[in-house]
């Protein structure tokens with residue numbers, strides 16, 4: 001069974017863009033993984049030495065995104081079957097009240113989480129991440145999902161923690 005990495009975050013932070021990048025190197029088809037339901041978007045990807053399953057929790061069917069969506073059954077199930085969560089925030093927007101609320105709820109779930117600061121191409125990466133230390137989710141990791149910066153290292157970090 002491949003490790004399951006699940007993307008969480010409010011709308012427009014770039015979850016689907018990262019999903020596409022993480023599945024680009026392989027056909028984004030979903031193999032037959034027992035135990036995984038089909039009401040969200042799954043992809044198989046490989047960037048480093050090992051393949052993984054990546055899950056995009058947002059914008060599937062009629063499911064809303066953000067804080068409310070986090071408590072919905074299908075998102076809780078997605079979190080439940082995850083081996084690692086990628087909580088994505090937006091460097092352009094900085095730390096929002098919604099980010100704070102989502103991170104509080106995620107912390108309570110007790111799953112391994114990496115805080116991913118996307119759109120770091122829009123500003124200096126050190127500056128981009130500075131605002132997010134207060135979320136209490138460890139060192140924020142800057143990436144650009146559109147340009148690819150930091151993505152390979154992000155996956156390496158996740159595998160180190162699995």
Ligand code: GDP
Nearest residue numbers: 010011012013014015016017118119144145146
């Ligand atoms: P989602 O709602 O979280 O799935 O976000 P999307 O993947 O749909 O992206 C929302 C918008 O942000 C789109 O216009 C993307 O092109 C843009 N975007 C995503 N990632 C990046 C990034 O790394 N840098 C920049 N500058 N824009 C990005």
Ligand code: MG
Nearest residue numbers: 015016058059
């Ligand atoms: Mg999306």
